[in-house]
Amino acid sequence: MPQRILVINPGSTSTKIAVYEDGVESFSEGVAHSAEEIAPYSSVAEQIGFRLKTIRASLSSRGLDMSTLSCIVGRGGLLKPIQGGVYAVSEAMKDDLRRARYGEHASNLGALIADQLAVEIGVPAFIADPVVVDELSDVARIAGHRLFRKQSIFHALNQKAVARRWASENAKRYEDVTLIVAHMGGGVSVGLHSRGRVVDVNNALNGEGPFSPERSGTLPAGALAKLCFSGTVTEKEVMKMINGQGGIVSLAGTNDMRVLEAKRDGGDAEAGLVYEAFIYNVGKAIGALAAAADGKVDGIVLTGGIAYGKPVQEGLSRMAGWIAPITVYPGEGELEALAAAGERGLAGEAKEYS
Numbered sequence: 001m002p003q004r005i006l007v008i009n010p011g012s013t014s015t016k017i018a019v020y021e022d023g024v025e026s027f028s029e030g031v032a033h034s035a036e037e038i039a040p041y042s043s044v045a046e047q048i049g050f051r052l053k054t055i056r057a058s059l060s061s062r063g064l065d066m067s068t069l070s071c072i073v074g075r076g077g078l079l080k081p082i083q084g085g086v087y088a089v090s091e092a093m094k095d096d097l098r099r100a101r102y103g104e105h106a107s108n109l110g111a112l113i114a115d116q117l118a119v120e121i122g123v124p125a126f127i128a129d130p131v132v133v134d135e136l137s138d139v140a141r142i143a144g145h146r147l148f149r150k151q152s153i154f155h156a157l158n159q160k161a162v163a164r165r166w167a168s169e170n171a172k173r174y175e176d177v178t179l180i181v182a183h184m185g186g187g188v189s190v191g192l193h194s195r196g197r198v199v200d201v202n203n204a205l206n207g208e209g210p211f212s213p214e215r216s217g218t219l220p221a222g223a224l225a226k227l228c229f230s231g232t233v234t235e236k237e238v239m240k241m242i243n244g245q246g247g248i249v250s251l252a253g254t255n256d257m258r259v260l261e262a263k264r265d266g267g268d269a270e271a272g273l274v275y276e277a278f279i280y281n282v283g284k285a286i287g288a289l290a291a292a293a294d295g296k297v298d299g300i301v302l303t304g305g306i307a308y309g310k311p312v313q314e315g316l317s318r319m320a321g322w323i324a325p326i327t328v329y330p331g332e333g334e335l336e337a338l339a340a341a342g343e344r345g346l347a348g349e350a351k352e353y354s
Contacts (some may be wrong), residue, residue, distance in 0.1 A: 008075065025339075048113060083351070089118070135198045137248075158304065180293070190285040213255040214248070217246075257278075283315070286316070
């Protein structure tokens with residue numbers, strides 16, 4: 001009997017689903033949710049019924065017999081820091097997500113929806129590699145003041161998936177290689193994967209590392225502190241500067257690298273400078289992690305939507321190609337990564353969240 005896996009990826013304004021059969025996509029669909037549809041719900045957890053209705057309608061229109069599913073995999077949400085891997089949805093996990101104990105985000109719905117559907121048909125529900133995966137080495141956690149510690153928040157699902165893909169395509173085990181993976185999308189995370197663990201990575205959410213289309217990355221600490229106490233901005237406004245209205249949005253008025261590239265190609269010198277600065281900062285981050293790996297890097301992987309850009313590929317190859325061979329796996333690949341995680345869960349690799 002084939003393994004048929006339903007994957008669910010809830011976003012702030014959409015719900016993406018797909019069905020994979022023996023690793024091959026049968027279909028995928030993304031349903032957009034308007035602000036008016038979301039507005040009546042005071043919390044993310046309250047959206048479960050609404051999102052379930054959307055998913056059921058989509059599956060029904062496809063004629064899918066739910067009883068043929070082997071498992072259901074949801075996008076991992078904001079949980080306590082955990083090791084990477086596949087996790088069976090548990091009562092403790094559901095309680096943390098319903099209460100938004102570690103933060104509220106649409107991805108919290110992934111495990112809750114997957115579990116509800118899975119219980120109905122008697123199959124397991126899993127999540128995999130949520131953004132809170134924390135495998136940092138002890139030395140990488142140290143910040144420059146005792147009141148602060150580095151926090152691991154990054155694109156763990158896609159980073160882990162492309163690292164495993166690289167290892168497989170090079171006839172190696174993920175646990176036996178050292179890779180640097182640069183995920184470039186709405187946020188940018190650059191991670192050092194060593195022997196199956198992401199031992200160093202920038203906090204891609206709250207202001208660290210390269211800037212991205214919508215996030216500021218690392219800002220000058222002294223200048224930021226003065227701004228915070230200047231009386232001209234609120235805490236909420238500062239946080240929006242860091243995540244949402246920072247990066248290329250602030251520097252060039254767009255969150256689309258394709259628009260920025262077109263402006264650059266059209267002779268806009270300022271757009272060209274911002275474009276090159278983006279590449280420069282990602283390249284520097286790759287180089288820093290190469291030093292953290294003592295220069296012993298098996299490969300560099302570029303991924304995320306921005307990795308489609310040829311000038312980005314060429315610029316980073318120029319800056320970092322001397323460190324190790326560069327492989328490009330463009331796009332997010334989240335649905336495929338969740339399906340692959342489902343296969344590992346069915347094979348008995350799922351961990352316990354408690």
